[in-house]
Amino acid sequence: MEHIVIIGNGISGVTAARHIRKNSDKQITIVSAETDYFFSRTALMYVYMGHMKFEHTQPYESWFWKKNKIELKKGFVKTVDSKNKTLHFANGDTLQYDKLIIATGSKPNKFGWPGQELNGVMGMYHKQDLDNLEKYAPDNKACKRAVIVGGGLIGIELVEMLHSRNIPVTFLVREQSFWNGVLPKGESEMINREIKKNHIDLRLGVNLKEIKSDKNGNVKSIVIAETGEEIECNVVGLTAGVSPNVDFLKNSDLEIGSGVKVNRFLETNLKDIYAIGDCAEQHEVIGSRRSIEAVWYTGRMMGETLAQTICGNRIEYKPGHWFNSAKFIDIEYQTYGWVWAQTKENEARFYWEHKDGNKCIHLNYDKNTREFIGINNFGIRMRHDFFDRVLNEKRSVDYVLEHLADANFDPEFYTLHEAEIAAKFNKENNTNIQLKKKSWARIFSRA
Amino acid sequence: MKAIKHTGIVIFLIGLAIFTGTIFTGSFSLTSDELNTFINQKKYKSEIIKDELKKATVTSEDLNIFEFSSRVRAAYKASNDHYDAQIAKYNLEKNWDKKGEQYQYKIYGKPHTVSFELAKIAGKGYIKDNAGLVWWLTFGLGIIGALLFILPNYKLLGNAGIKNNGIYLESSTNRGFLAWLVLIYLVSFYLVLYFMPDYVVNWTFIFDPISKSLNGGPASQWFVYGFLYCALMLVMATRMYIKYRHNKYQILRTTSVLFFQIVFAFLIPEIMTSLNMPGYDFKNAFPLDYDFFFEWNLDSLKESGAIGLFILVWGIILTLVIVPVMVYFFGKRWYCSWVCGCGGLAETLGDPYRQHSNKSMKAWKLERWIIHFVLLFSLAMTAVTLYCYFTGTQSFLGINSQWIKDTYSFLIGAWFAGVIGTGFYPIFGNRVWCRFGCPLAAYLGLVQRFKSRFRITTNGGQCISCGNCSTYCEQGIDVRAYAQKGENIVRSSCVGCGICSAVCPRGVLKLENGPEEGRINPTDVLLGNDVDLMKLVNDK
Numbered sequence: 013m014e015h016i017v018i019i020g021n022g023i024s025g026v027t028a029a030r031h032i033r034k035n036s037d038k039q040i041t042i043v044s045a046e047t048d049y050f051f052s053r054t055a056l057m058y059v060y061m062g063h064m065k066f067e068h069t070q071p072y073e074s075w076f077w078k079k080n081k082i083e084l085k086k087g088f089v090k091t092v093d094s095k096n097k098t099l100h101f102a103n104g105d106t107l108q109y110d111k112l113i114i115a116t117g118s119k120p121n122k123f124g125w126p127g128q129e130l131n132g133v134m135g136m137y138h139k140q141d142l143d144n145l146e147k148y149a150p151d152n153k154a155c156k157r158a159v160i161v162g163g164g165l166i167g168i169e170l171v172e173m174l175h176s177r178n179i180p181v182t183f184l185v186r187e188q189s190f191w192n193g194v195l196p197k198g199e200s201e202m203i204n205r206e207i208k209k210n211h212i213d214l215r216l217g218v219n220l221k222e223i224k225s226d227k228n229g230n231v232k233s234i235v236i237a238e239t240g241e242e243i244e245c246n247v248v249g250l251t252a253g254v255s256p257n258v259d260f261l262k263n264s265d266l267e268i269g270s271g272v273k274v275n276r277f278l279e280t281n282l283k284d285i286y287a288i289g290d291c292a293e294q295h296e297v298i299g300s301r302r303s304i305e306a307v308w309y310t311g312r313m314m315g316e317t318l319a320q321t322i323c324g325n326r327i328e329y330k331p332g333h334w335f336n337s338a339k340f341i342d343i344e345y346q347t348y349g350w351v352w353a354q355t356k357e358n359e360a361r362f363y364w365e366h367k368d369g370n371k372c373i374h375l376n377y378d379k380n381t382r383e384f385i386g387i388n389n390f391g392i393r394m395r396h397d398f399f400d401r402v403l404n405e406k407r408s409v410d411y412v413l414e415h416l417a418d419a420n421f422d423p424e425f426y427t428l429h430e431a432e433i434a435a436k437f438n439k440e441n442n443t444n445i446q447l448k449k450k451s452w453a454r455i456f457s458r459a
Numbered sequence: 460m461k462a463i464k465h466t467g468i469v470i471f472l473i474g475l476a477i478f479t480g481t482i483f484t485g486s487f488s489l490t491s492d493e494l495n496t497f498i499n500q501k502k503y504k505s506e507i508i509k510d511e512l513k514k515a516t517v518t519s520e521d522l523n524i525f526e527f528s529s530r531v532r533a534a535y536k537a538s539n540d541h542y543d544a545q546i547a548k549y550n551l552e553k554n555w556d557k558k559g560e561q562y563q564y565k566i567y568g569k570p571h572t573v574s575f576e577l578a579k580i581a582g583k584g585y586i587k588d589n590a591g592l593v594w595w596l597t598f599g600l601g602i603i604g605a606l607l608f609i610l611p612n613y614k615l616l617g618n619a620g621i622k623n624n625g626i627y628l629e630s631s632t633n634r635g636f637l638a639w640l641v642l643i644y645l646v647s648f649y650l651v652l653y654f655m656p657d658y659v660v661n662w663t664f665i666f667d668p669i670s671k672s673l674n675g676g677p678a679s680q681w682f683v684y685g686f687l688y689c690a691l692m693l694v695m696a697t698r699m700y701i702k703y704r705h706n707k708y709q710i711l712r713t714t715s716v717l718f719f720q721i722v723f724a725f726l727i728p729e730i731m732t733s734l735n736m737p738g739y740d741f742k743n744a745f746p747l748d749y750d751f752f753f754e755w756n757l758d759s760l761k762e763s764g765a766i767g768l769f770i771l772v773w774g775i776i777l778t779l780v781i782v783p784v785m786v787y788f789f790g791k792r793w794y795c796s797w798v799c800g801c802g803g804l805a806e807t808l809g810d811p812y813r814q815h816s817n818k819s820m821k822a823w824k825l826e827r828w829i830i831h832f833v834l835l836f837s838l839a840m841t842a843v844t845l846y847c848y849f850t851g852t853q854s855f856l857g858i859n860s861q862w863i864k865d866t867y868s869f870l871i872g873a874w875f876a877g878v879i880g881t882g883f884y885p886i887f888g889n890r891v892w893c894r895f896g897c898p899l900a901a902y903l904g905l906v907q908r909f910k911s912r913f914r915i916t917t918n919g920g921q922c923i924s925c926g927n928c929s930t931y932c933e934q935g936i937d938v939r940a941y942a943q944k945g946e947n948i949v950r951s952s953c954v955g956c957g958i959c960s961a962v963c964p965r966g967v968l969k970l971e972n973g974p975e976e977g978r979i980n981p982t983d984v985l986l987g988n989d990v991d992l993m994k995l996v997n998d999k
């Protein structure tokens with residue numbers, strides 16, 4: 013029986029394993045150094061915040077693995093010997109494979125800042141980071157202030173986490189406005205406001221120079237590069253992005269760029285070795301995507317796809333339309349299709365913001381053909397199905413506005429803003445878009 | 460703000476302490492006249508009960524309720540023992556006529572219940588004389604304290620939004636010491652309420668004036684419970700209003716359960732009683748209202764003329780037509796989390812404990828066995844009762860009607876719904892009864908699962924498997940198991956509280972009523988991936 017070994021028990025590795033099991037009875041082993049069981053990395057924040065216990069982040073009960081004959085092995089893979097198809101573990105163990113899937117995820121970036129190895133400096137990626145945070149920032153007595161460096165999705169989550177325990181937080185963001193490499197101005201500024209509304213000391217347009225130590229090797233303060241200002245703190249969170257966790261492969265025969273290089277079939281340069289999830293780097297970018305996509309959904313999609321290939325139905329990784337979501341403290345965000353931070357040549361934009369300043373939608377469409385390109389929605393939930401279909405069918409922005417009622421996914425009884433949105437659009441564009449009533453027939457039609 | 464909160468909890472605890480303390484106050488004794496009136500009313504045939512009770516209760520001693528209760532119960536026991544001895548004697552002598560005669564002298568009924576009735580007459584003391592003041596010292600302080608404890612959350616929780624911060628870090632909501640204390644208090648409360656009502660007769664004195672003004676009579680323990688229930692819900696509803704102030708579904712739902720509890724379960728029945736009608740809770744549907752078809756209820760309805768007939772017809776239509784039709788259109792939520800009293804308490808008082816429901820597959824299996832068993836039990840009991848009612852027999856298929864009613868009332872009505880159902884909130888979550896025990900929920904669940912437009916829609920591929928939805932599902936549904944597969948949630952136990960949708964950080968879940976077709980949509984590959992792959996795998 014063919015033995016499939018998967019390094020990494022994150023969403024990509026586990027999805028691959030589940031789908032391989034569905035389609036075959038191959039022997040499957042999942043290896044991880046981090047935890048015994050698969051857990052949801054995206055939920056780590058809720059454990060610290062006290063919304064959940066760690067066990068709640070585990071999507072499957074422990075009997076699941078036995079029942080589905082998926083073996084779990086805990087251990088750190090030190091080297092991959094592709095000639096002998098053998099994994100060597102840090103503790104000396106070895107494991108033979110017939111096919112190997114590398115799904116080792118990411119690790120937090122550290123840019124060689126002085127003091128980045130001090131006690132109390134941490135990223136927020138692994139379970140161990142969570143344990144570390146609990147150790148150094150259990151409450152606002154042990155941690156009088158925390159400084160978070162790097163204004164991305166994980167950065168703001170870490171800010172929210174510390175804030176939930178009433179720990180004062182300074183948030184250093186290199187950009188002039190939060191996440192404005194991804195978010196257009198309106199949305200980015202809305203999040204700036206949200207951060208400040210929560211009494212976070214937000215510093216825009218600044219970089220970290222160094223982290224200073226007390227005499228015991230603990231964090232004492234940080235220094236801001238631009239101003240030289242020194243800020244006293246007990247914890248420093250480094251959340252300036254992540255990069256593929258592939259250091260242990262550097263001496264193998266695998267082709268490594270930033271991540272493990274793969275083709276569209278998620279195959280590496282070596283036969284019978286594949287890579288998926290955060291650690292995989294496409295030779296050529298797919299559509300407007302990045303060559304490394306460190307998000308949950310793409311990891312899952314790669315897992316779903318690769319399972320087919322492993323089980324004899326060799327298919328390309330062909331992700332559908334881009335979508336993503338996040339939550340910025342109290343503001344939920346979803347996106348379908350593309351809304352770039354900067355408007356492109358062929359694009360036109362429509363932006364509506366609620367008067368309270370905590371909800372908005374941003375539509376992107378082709379100014380010549382009026383084809384819908386994407387939407388950002390903040391504080392309003394939208395139906396994935398709807399936008400996926402709109403993008404497939406290459407519908408116009410007018411169609412989207414007419415059918416906002418079909419698209420809305422807010423809980424029942426929520427105030428709807430469709431009329432206001434359409435009116436604003438009509439006024440700005442001299443159009444006469446009339447809202448259509450919500451229709452189940454349309455919502456369910458599978459064209 | 461924190462100071463207000465602390466003051467609030469202290470005031471609340473003082474109120475609670477006084478309330479609990481009142482049990483031990485007052486003195487209980489009867490005059491001969493009072494006793495005679497009581498005995499005449501009761502039409503006891505026993506020749507010795509009068510003497511026994513007189514010895515026990517007509518006294519100048521200063522008896523507290525526990526002494527009084529034990530004396531009264533001893534008196535009844537003495538009387539019954541006497542006739543039991545007679546019965547045994549005549550039995551030995553094979554004197555069947557004499558033996559048969561003895562039975563009429565025996566006094567049936569629960570000892571604590573008759574003791575309660577006597578105590579109601581016998582009680583004297585500060586509470587009875589100062590009901591209004593004591594109300595303020597107990598309920599007044601309790602309510603004010605609780606509100607002071609809750610209202611500052613408006614500021615302390617931070618901006619509107621999901622703020623489950625610290626739930627698993629605090630003893631009271633993480634099955635810690637405080638949670639166990641609350642459990643012990645609640646369980647003791649229910650045990651006393653159901654099985655030793657005489658011990659808390661003092662509480663009823665606090666409510667006599669209110670009860671008289673509402674229904675014309677003195678307060679029973681059920682009046683106290685009904686009032687307490689409404690007060691608890693009202694106070695804890697303000698907590699809900701603050702916690703979910705950004706979420707209209709929660710606000711409306713909370714208002715709805717509050718309305719149905721206060722108006723339908725409490726006020727209307729009281730007013731009906733004052734008008735000499737049978738007090739009836741028009742929203743309480745059989746088989747949750749398990750004694751609807753009991754003889755005493757049918758008889759009482761029969762005697763009440765047009766209104767009685769109306770209630771009878773309404774009760775039957777409610778269960779057979781209204782309930783299932785509404786479930787078809789809206790899911791069982793319209794009842795369980797918008798109308799029902801048990802649900803109402805669970806969604807207000809119980810909300811801080813919703814995370815404790817067990818999400819394991821084992822618990823789900825157990826749930827299906829137990830709840831469907833209770834449904835069958837309630838139906839069997841009703842069948843026996845009705846058969847015996849119409850044929851005038853004592854038993855049906857060898858099942859004694861009185862026995863099965865008593866057993867059901869004791870096991871399901873008192874222990875399951877009360878002691879376990881509410882008493883265990885702090886440890887097993889707030890819907891133990893609704894999930895495992897309620898026969899009406901079982902019935903609604905079958906309709907919801909097989910013939911309904913209700914579902915929780917999963918938003919394509921947006922789930923990140925974080926687990927908030929499952930954690931906060933009070934019914935122990937592993938919501939995430941569906942959401943992470945892109946599959947809608949269609950489960951018989953779902954009461955549609957809407958909290959999964961509220962706590963989901965990615966906007967994945969929406970409670971909806973839509974066409975039945977496509978409601979259940981198992982998927983393997985989620986939306987967002989290759990269209991051809993989705994076709995290949997999902998259409999298989």
Ligand SMILES: Cc1cc2nc3c(=O)[nH]c(=O)nc-3n(C[C@H](O)[C@H](O)[C@H](O)COP(=O)(O)OP(=O)(O)OC[C@H]3O[C@@H](n4cnc5c(N)ncnc54)[C@H](O)[C@@H]3O)c2cc1C
Nearest residue numbers: 020022023024044045046088089116117289290306307308
């Ligand atoms: C705090 C946080 C919040 C996030 N929120 C979101 C979000 O909201 N939405 C979203 O789309 N994405 C989010 N992400 C990103 C998302 O979690 C990742 O893209 C995803 O988890 C990657 O999955 P993976 O399976 O590729 O790798 P991982 O989940 O990283 O799993 C890899 C596993 O392999 C193990 N491993 C690595 N090397 C070895 C070795 N040599 N030997 C043994 N084991 C090894 C690692 O320890 C790890 O357990 C978030 C990430 C973080 C950290």
Ligand code: SF4
Nearest residue numbers: 922925926928942963
């Ligand atoms: S709360 Fe939302 S994102 Fe989290 S597991 Fe549930 S459905 Fe998925």
